[in-house]
Amino acid sequence: MQRRDVLRMSAAAGAAGVLTLAPVTFAGAEQRTAGPARPDGSGGPGEETRTVSGHLPTGAPDYVYVPVEVPRGVREIAVSYRYDKPTVPAGTNGNACDIGIFDQRGTELGGAGFRGWSGGARTEFFLRADAATPGYLPGPVHPGTWHIALGPYTVAPQGLDYEITVTLRYGPAGTTPKPVHPPERAKGRGRAWYRGDNHLHSIHSDGRRTPAEIAALARAAGLDFLTTTEHNTTSSHGAWEGLWGDDLLILTGEEITTRNGHVVAMGTDPGVFVDWRYRARDNAFGKFARAVRRAGGLVIPAHPHATCIGCNWKFGLNEADAVEVWNGPYTADDEVTLAEWDNTLVAHAQGRGAWLPAVGHSDAHRDPDVVGLPQTVVLADDLSRQAVQDGIRAGRVWIAESAKIGLSFSVTGERGEHAGIGERLRVAGASVVTARLAVDGAPGCTVSYVTDQGLRYSEPLPESGSGTVRWRTTADNAAYIRAEVRHPATTPGLPGPMAALTNPVFVGRG
Template sequence: MRFADAAPGGGAGTAAGGGSAGRAGGAEQTRRVTGHLPPGTPDFVYLPVEVPHGVREIAVSYTYDKPGVPEGTPGNACDIGIFDERGTALGGAGFRGWSGGARTEFFLRADDATPGYLPGPVNAGTWYIALGPYTIAPQGLTYDIRVTLRFGPPGSTPAPVYPPERARGRGRAWYRGDNHLHSVFSDGKRTPARIAALARAAGLDFLTTSEHNTTASHRAWDGLWGDDLLILTGEEVTTRNGHVLAMGTDPGVFIDWRYRARDNAFGRYARAIRRAGGLVIPAHPHATCIGCNWKFGFDDADAVEVWNGPYGPDDEITLAEWDNTLVAHTRGRASWLPAVGHSDAHRDPDVVGLPQTVVLAEDLTRRALQDGIRAGRVWIAESSAIDLTFTVTGDRGEHAGIAERLALARTARATARLEVSGAPGCTVSFVTDQGRLFTTALPPSGTGTVTWQTTPDNAAYIRAEVRHPPTTTGLPGPMAAMTNPVFLGRG
């Protein structure tokens, strides 16, 4: 086994002996490497590990220091993963697992692996421990890694069992789903079984497993799907310049994350998501965590997550930005981008299905759901207790639903109609390219029908919002439900 003598950015890596000497001296061999990473170290540091023939299992543990820092200065945070003898090149051929900062140790072998890591052959050659120094304190980051090679029969890797691409469904109908969820296979605390149970309790028809930078969970849902719950596979591609949901990609297909917006590489990986049968959905574009703000632009996106978890000020910013893209579309300058919402639930008390994307699809299948999202036949709700129907009609029987265009003359009357149930204490607003033009309270029961009239001359589109009373001065109330737009005019 050998480790790098020097880490990128000037950080030293020093190997020290420990444990048994190898197969001749025992069943395992342990080595330790320590090093120091200064501020300005590249995003990823790769420490080579020589793996001889006969190794059955690789086990890794690590620590790093966390010195005090001045207020307002990030401290040390260091992620970890591993690549096998196929190397660390972008594209992920050698990728074998990533736990980010969620674990301090992991193992992998042919028949099993720590959640977040891929079971498979432990072949001889040069493997690489991948460190991701997410933030580094002014004093630098000192790491201490122990790698244990355990020798023995290689074992065999069971064939993965992946979820089917369809469930029974109800034919053409509105289906409720949550496409942004985390389990113990990345930085979540819930098992897949627990998530499936919570999804059913939330009234969901489908969910997407979307772990940070790993596909290890794709094989973990055996026995958890059914006629009542479709499970799609995907990944939250977590870069230093924003996160993107690869929604409904083919099982086992890994999408790399090791690039920034300045590298001009995102288009390549967006195409890789689509080749794998997935949708490209930027997640929480204005979240406040380091590295979470979306910097890649929306040209390569299929939809955008405008509502992430309990509705807050960052969602309000994303909503406003998204609404501006609708205005650009009405001027013929860009395609419009459908809005979706997901829970991003990680652990208790996070609520699976808060919010949920409600999709009009031809059936409960991967392709049908993706087609519905791509077309914008979507509304978003904080729970399955809320139901709504949104249409816009003309005086001569013309009719359009969510994501459709109502072709009317510029001065013809258009009547927006929203039927809502399950939203007590809420108000309804109709929003156009001019802004929020009409707001009224629902009856105390939370069930009612609201209508409003305009013309294509006055509104290029209409969308509906259902909101709770305000909780923050200067901001409208938290969202309870919202729709994608109906466009007006002949286009």
């Protein structure tokens, strides 16, 4: 199956542009003739296998679909693939190719045909009514035209040679079990600060941990809630049975992984899939951001300035509900994101649009990634999906590198006016206001106050890492005040790594 076999180019199948190749056909349960079974039981009259190959040149479309004509009586589809990885010149991208599958309902963007995606994390997968490889959705194998989706993420100058093997296994269809999804509420402590990590990966995408291992690590990290966010699949939503409890709320979501940036869909309804097959130039993101909200989720651009291919955020922030300013161990790209986010606070203070709360997540995949580094700490009315999301939307959030750090931050006026994180202190412009940050668990760190004029005041904490830092200013000189707690600098020319930071308190009549 070579490029000359292309049947059509279709924008309908995916806004980023696709190729659809010639179909793979099978004899079917009634017409097939098969040789003797192999020792492992495969290859006999109960199954058929076809292998196809092709070549994709540099500049291939984002998605290449291989139609598979599935006859009646198929119990299971199994797919494996491989592609070459030739040596490339220094500074040049080599071959990387993702894979997934759509069923007989088609490949329409945002349609119902999605049945699974493993990206580049696996070289083979299967699905049938009662089970599927992690990343794929169990369900009946109905007859019709299925599509294997190749995603040539990067293609070497020599092009990409691929080979796909498709096996159909015949027999009784089986029964698809009803998934058990996490409850939307845990016991909690009433109105309180709750700690969570909303960007996590398991074996259901490119992670190496099971949901059980992640839940155990979340509890060990002192978290009250987490969100499962696999790349471009919802297969993990039903994988947490028995892992939640009074002490741990588990939310479902997705990391929508496009070629122009990733977005955490936090707290979407279980089983709701949101498509990813578009670029910024396709002007499609708004439609899918609204789909996230219809499903009860938050739209959170993830690691906007990460250096991995396709990770830089190109969609703008108009559709965002919050922004991930801190992803995993604090690095230079987080510093860039923090500065960009701070500029949005300045714009809001000048009356140019709403402000976006800042959040932080671990994006943990495998050892040694630390679940809960960092963690988003939210003031919520209770430990429930709705209350946690309401707290994030309102900006009642601060971020910490671990549960060892505690803080409280407020700004008060001359007459006893008071505002906390995410709130506004409504005072006259000449009024003196006092910012107060109480911190514990941060030895060796320094507290800084940042306003729309930049960093205005810094003071080291006592050797114990616990203390209170106060700073006075006026509303005329600070449209907002936010606090940072940093470790000593480790890289020349850059401030020290973050230990904790707050969302702002806005100051003035507003």
